[in-house]
Amino acid sequence: MITVLHEQSEAVSSTARADGAQLWIGSTEFAAATGWSLKPEGFCRGDICVPVPVGREAEFVLGDAVNAAALWRRIGNPVVHDSAGEVWVLGAGAAHRSASLQTLEAPDFALPDLAGELHTLSEHRGKKVLLATWASW
Amino acid sequence: MDVPDAARQWIEAAKPDYPCLIDCDHHVADLYNMVNVPQAVWIDEQGRIVRPPENAGSSDGFRSMDRTTKRMTDEQLAERERIKKGYMAAVRDWVANGTASEFAYDPASARQRLQLPDSEIAEAHAHFRLAQHLLRNGNRAEAAAHFADASRLHPASWTIWRQAAEKDATGLASGPEFWARVDALGDRPYYRPIDMKGL
Numbered sequence: 001m002i003t004v005l006h007e008q009s010e011a012v013s014s015t016a017r018a019d020g021a022q023l024w025i026g027s028t029e030f031a032a033a034t035g036w037s038l039k040p041e042g043f044c045r046g047d048i049c050v051p052v053p054v055g056r057e058a059e060f061v062l063g064d065a066v067n068a069a070a071l072w073r074r075i076g077n078p079v080v081h082d083s084a085g086e087v088w089v090l091g092a093g094a095a096h097r098s099a100s101l102q103t104l105e106a107p108d109f110a111l112p113d114l115a116g117e118l119h120t121l122s123e124h125r126g127k128k129v130l131l132a133t134w135a136s137w
Numbered sequence: 138m139d140v141p142d143a144a145r146q147w148i149e150a151a152k153p154d155y156p157c158l159i160d161c162d163h164h165v166a167d168l169y170n171m172v173n174v175p176q177a178v179w180i181d182e183q184g185r186i187v188r189p190p191e192n193a194g195s196s197d198g199f200r201s202m203d204r205t206t207k208r209m210t211d212e213q214l215a216e217r218e219r220i221k222k223g224y225m226a227a228v229r230d231w232v233a234n235g236t237a238s239e240f241a242y243d244p245a246s247a248r249q250r251l252q253l254p255d256s257e258i259a260e261a262h263a264h265f266r267l268a269q270h271l272l273r274n275g276n277r278a279e280a281a282a283h284f285a286d287a288s289r290l291h292p293a294s295w296t297i298w299r300q301a302a303e304k305d306a307t308g309l310a311s312g313p314e315f316w317a318r319v320d321a322l323g324d325r326p327y328y329r330p331i332d333m334k335g336l
Binding site for chain 2: 003005007008010076078079080081082083089091092093094097098100101102104105106107108109112113114119121122125126128129130131134135136137
């Protein structure tokens, strides 16, 4: 079983199959997890589409499966995995993070308190927020 | 940016009346491109960044503490208090005065002061995320390798380095390796100076 870590989610994939540097995932599951779905124009998320390189379709699409790692690398996003190929991180790209910060809209997140209850930044809309970080180390 | 067991005693001692959240995987550092603690972001009622991540009132005074006694001189302690109080006064001024506060950046200034991540920083966060996951699942050796990758790719990040580092009995990552890394900064700051008059 393969675990895929993406943004704040962690999912055990029922369709994923690792093959060296390649990570094949069922296209429906991949779309649900990352928002990237395969269309005639290529891989699309929202307004953005990334065409599948002509002549290299087999690197990216195989039947109902898509190569998440190949797509990630094509977009310029980091993808890392453990030596067993059982845990994969589909990391956010610098361009995406930078573009987000430049809008000055504070990126939202959901994190638990000590009791395990989730809190979001956006639930405090309407009040000023001082987002302060600290650590025990 | 911590794990629950380590953070618990501090949260319980503080008894905060504001949410205190546990960010094991340092998502906030990734989202906001933070590199140290304490760093703070000012966010207004519309969810917009008013002051991008900055040193939240700390100073590099600790670098000259006596490393055997861990004591700071009265002057060093007073200076540390001055900066901390100065930062909090600025926060209160913003709370009271909003956009009219001299400490609130206009959007153009806020944008200018953003520190944007590059591809190595993005990759570092991916390695860190993997490392924390592997560590939680008991795979210490591989976790260590990915923590090392993360720090190699993002050497400016103290949050990555210290979260991964050996901790002493009190949970601090303040051993000889930490001090060596601090000293290796030379003239470069551990905490970037705060962009506020007098601080």
